[in-house]
Amino acid sequence: MEEKVIKVLSDFSISPGPRYCKQGPDSGEEFYHRLLNKDFKEAYQQNKLLVIDLDGTDGYMSSFLDEAIGNLVYDFGKLVVEKHLKIISNEEPVWKKLIEERVIDEWERRRENVVGPLKTYKRDHNAWYRLTTNGKLEKGVWIHSA
Numbered sequence: 001m002e003e004k005v006i007k008v009l010s011d012f013s014i015s016p017g018p019r020y021c022k023q024g025p026d027s028g029e030e031f032y033h034r035l036l037n038k039d040f041k042e043a044y045q046q047n048k049l050l051v052i053d054l055d056g057t058d059g060y061m062s063s064f065l066d067e068a069i070g071n072l073v074y075d076f077g078k079l080v081v082e083k084h085l086k087i088i089s090n091e092e093p094v095w096k097k098l099i100e101e102r103v104i105d106e107w108e109r110r111r112e113n114v115v116g117p118l119k120t121y122k123r124d125h126n127a128w129y130r131l132t133t134n135g136k137l138e139k140g141v142w143i144h145s146a
Contacts, residue, residue, distance in 0.1 A: 001049045003086070006039055009056035019063035020118070028067030033125045036068055040076065041129040041137065043084050054089040054096075062098060066106075069099050071117050073107035075130040119143050 008016060012035060013026040020029050036052070043050035054060065073081050081104060089096040110116075119125060119142075127139045 001047065003049045003051050004039060004043055005051040005053060006035060007053040007056070009053075011035060013057070015058045016060050016064045018061055019067040028064035029071070029119070031064070032068045032071040033128060036072060037075065037128040040072055040081075040084065044076065044080060044131070045137070048084070049086050050084055051086045051088060054087065055091045059092070060095055065095060065099055066103050067117070069103050070107035070110070073104050074111045074117055075128070077111060077131060078104055078108035080131060116142060 006012070008031075012031055015026060016028070016031065017024045017026040019027060021027050040050050042048075054065075069081075069085075072085070076084075087096045087099050125141065127141050130138050130140065130142065132138055
């Protein structure tokens with residue numbers, strides 16, 4: 001399968017921040033809305049693999065990864081994410097393990113129970129993509145305020 005790569009260090013930030021935009025710069029929420037959602041949607045439509053390379057940064061708070069990848073699972077579903085997403089974390093394999101063994105399953109349960117991700121109001125998010133249960137891509141703004 002052809003790949004598209006997001007390298008967090010060069011495409012987003014050397015110092016990824018907290019979970020929400022309102023908590024500080026370069027948050028997981030911002031990463032999801034600025035890069036990950038659109039790039040994943042394109043990978044899904046083109047039947048490609050989206051690779052997220054976590055290496056080279058100053059490190060991560062687990063909440064950053066939980067928010068970014070969790071939103072992805074909530075908007076596209078576990079099976080689609082597992083088919084079209086690859087995580088690289090050679091420097092800290094624990095981050096890949098956290099995502100694959102905890103984050104994906106926890107957010108799939110949230111999706112099934114319709115417990116949507118919170119969105120903060122530090123900045124308005126442009127409309128983003130979501131795959132509906134009938135397999136249709138929709139673009140919209142779904143707000144569950146923090």
